[in-house]
Amino acid sequence: MTAHNPLSFILDQNKLTGPNYNDWFRNSTIVLNSEKIIYVLDKKPPKEAASDVSEAKLAKFEKWWGYDLQAKIYMLVSMSIELQSRFEEAANDTDIQLHLKDLYGVQTRSERHATVKELLTxxxxxxxxxxxxxxxxxxxxxxxxxxxxxxxxxxxxxxxxxxxxxxxxxxxxxxxxxxxxxxxxxxxxxxxxxxxxxxxxxxxx
Structure with missing residues (x-):
């Protein structure tokens, strides 16, 4: 984990193993928010720049992909080795997030239902x-x-x-x-x- 972010220890100590997906994602958003790059999770990646694109748009394009790569690295290094090998070839961090949600979303809903039932009974x-x-x-x-x-x-x-x-x-x-x-x-x-x-x-x- 990069040393310049003092919050990075949160992810170092709470690596994603699967069942802890919600806790891991919440910690990830805290770190990405502190880096002011959380928006790369919410927006689709920009289309590939055309050869005649303006310098301003090209700079914006390169900035987005730079932040996206940074977010992807944060995600990968805070995963178990098994999950790292599964997602290291992902195109961007949004792809990683969507696949993780598909993998563990059903489990989360089941746990949420059981916990609500426990609270009410x-x-x-x-x-x-x-x-x-x-x-x-x-x-x-x-x-x-x-x-x-x-x-x-x-x-x-x-x-x-x-x-x-x-x-x-x-x-x-x-x-x-x-x-x-x-x-x-x-x-x-x-x-x-x-x-x-x-x-x-x-x-x-």
Missing amino acids: TRLGDGTSVHEHGVRMIGIIEKLLGLDVVIPGELATDIILLSLPPSFDGFVVNFKMNKLEATLEEFVNKLTTYEATIKKEKHVF
């Missing part, structure tokens, strides 16, 4: 602390983010509220009536405090 079980449960739910939400599923904060909070047993009904009512706002971590801490309160009350009784 997980419930706070007997003997499990609400803090432990909340941390698990946040972990699932963050996993979905890695699968390109963005869940707004309010919706994430509502999903966690729905996963709680009736003993937390008082907390749910108070939280909604007062329209409290909190990050997911702060929200889980509030639940932990409430759980300690109801346990203390039970002990007193």
Whole structure:
């Protein structure tokens, strides 16, 4: 990996093996954005320059292919040896990206479905602390983010509220009536405090 980009270590430490395609692609876009060459992934390569093309257009043409080659190198050196040998003859980085999407897109959809199902069906079980449960739910939400599923904060909070047993009904009512706002971590801490309160009350009784 080229040494001049301090972010290149992200790709060095997270090489593409296949199943980690989404994480790898997200890291790749971070590095390419830092180089200001991410646009080569979104635009089709320019047609081959004609012999009578102007110097300005020729310079633009050569600049695009130079950046494209740079992006391709970033991609190749951050792959496993097996994948490198498969894609090193690819015409450009866009071809590499399209083939990778075809290879691992179905797997990603399957993982996304399973993760969404886990988020919506997980419930706070007997003997499990609400803090432990909340941390698990946040972990699932963050996993979905890695699968390109963005869940707004309010919706994430509502999903966690729905996963709680009736003993937390008082907390749910108070939280909604007062329209409290909190990050997911702060929200889980509030639940932990409430759980300690109801346990203390039970002990007193």
